[in-house]
Amino acid sequence: MKKIVLYYLCSMVVFATTTLMPVDTIEVNGTTKDMVLDGTRLVIATDMGHIEVYDVEHKEKTQEIYIPDIKDFMGDIMPARVMSTDVLGEKYLLLSDSGKGGYSNLYLYENNLMQLLSADDKETIIKARFIDDSHILLGYLSNEVALLDIKNKKELYRVQLSESKFSDFALNEDKTQVVFSCESGVLNVVEVKSGKILKELKGQNVDNVYRVDFKNGMVSGAGQDQRGSLYDVKSAKGDYIKGSFLIYGTALSPSASKVAFSMDEKNNISIYDTSSKSKIALLKGQKSTLNTIIFKDENRLFSASDDNTVMVWNLNQK
Structure with a gap:
């Protein structure tokens, strides 16, 4: 029973x-790798070297932000894969591969593009998010957490978890x-x-x-x-x-x-x-x-x- x-x-x-x-659906120019929502702004990172910003209420694309192309291991020019993105006010964060040794490029966009980290820094960062106007939280492949001071481009700490x-x-x-x-x-x-x-x-x-x-x-x-x-x-x-x-x-x-x-x-x-x-x-x-x-x-x-x-x-x- x-x-x-x-x-x-x-x-x-x-x-x-x-x-x-x-x-509904939103069509993106590339394969989506990451996505964040801030109010009515949906920010989409792609493997075609850019992020796309959508107004989800008005259902329209409002902005596209591109980063420089990279060279792959064969020396061919190709779009960088943006694997992590974020938005805070009018600031946008773009974390991408560099095409060199698995190292990362980190960009900040506010009216213009500024590079915070490059392959020369030899960092393998997988994810990045804004904490406030001055700081970015980083997640490393090695399972380390770090807090980056944007102005000085220096980490305030890095901890192995x-x-x-x-x-x-x-x-x-x-x-x-x-x-x-x-x-x-x-x-x-x-x-x-x-x-x-x-x-x-x-x-x-x-x-x-x-x-x-x-x-x-x-x-x-x-x-x-x-x-x-x-x-x-x-x-x-x-x-x-x-x-x-x-x-x-x-x-x-x-x-x-x-x-x-x-x-x-x-x-x-x-x-x-x-x-x-x-x-x-x-x-x-x-x-x-x-x-x-x-x-x-x-x-x-x-x-x-x-x-x-x-x-x-x-x-x-x-």
């Missing part, structure tokens, strides 16, 4: 899951804390101003965590082990939702009441209630491997894959 009741309840949950298609290879980081809302993920599955919560490790979040992932998000005191992790992890940062306690494939992307809604994970081999996005872990919606339409998901609010999302189409979603779609 218990088995029959359980089967019936599970059937009801599956039946209640809403399947949605994108309400572990011996595992870096995967991703995500800042909290006021940019006082950041969570770092790596190939070990352990997540480190770090104080931004000092680089001090405040807490370790572990036990829910046992392999590489490709992506993380950090909202309203909660962290989500997208795992190679097919686990979508959720942690309460204050208590360091967590849980996970099992997927059926490598999970490449995740995002939390602003209140952290909802979480998005790419849970299957078709790159569909599953939306869950973080309290009950029940699936709310299944978003279908991604064409290739998903790399970025962003909640604009509790019901509107943007997602990007390794292609030239950014998808727009609305969970309240009729």
Whole structure:
């Protein structure tokens, strides 16, 4: 009898899951590598040596910012791959490959382009985000965190978090804390101003965590082990939702009441209630491997894959 009741309840949950298609798309000149949202501005980094800025309310491109081409290992001229971007006021950040030894180029754009780091600095930076007008947080391939003083082009600190290879980081809302993920599955919560490790979040992932998000005191992790992890940062306690494939992307809604994970081999996005872990919606339409998901609010999302189409979603779609 218990088995029959359980089967019936599970059937009801599956039946209640809403399947949605994108309400709109944004076509990009290149393959999307990173994406950030600031108010109504969606900033998209591409592998064609530029970022594209979109006004998501008026549905129009407002700006394109290019960086210099690079030479590949064969000596051929080609666009630089912009692998990380950010925006703060009228300042834009562009982190790219240099074509030399795996080292990075870091640019700041405000009316004109200024290079902060080049291949000559021999730095292997994977991700960069603004902290304020004067500082940039850097995530190194070696799983080091550093805080860069923009004016002096010097790091105020650099801290080795572990011996595992870096995967991703995500800042909290006021940019006082950041969570770092790596190939070990352990997540480190770090104080931004000092680089001090405040807490370790572990036990829910046992392999590489490709992506993380950090909202309203909660962290989500997208795992190679097919686990979508959720942690309460204050208590360091967590849980996970099992997927059926490598999970490449995740995002939390602003209140952290909802979480998005790419849970299957078709790159569909599953939306869950973080309290009950029940699936709310299944978003279908991604064409290739998903790399970025962003909640604009509790019901509107943007997602990007390794292609030239950014998808727009609305969970309240009729």
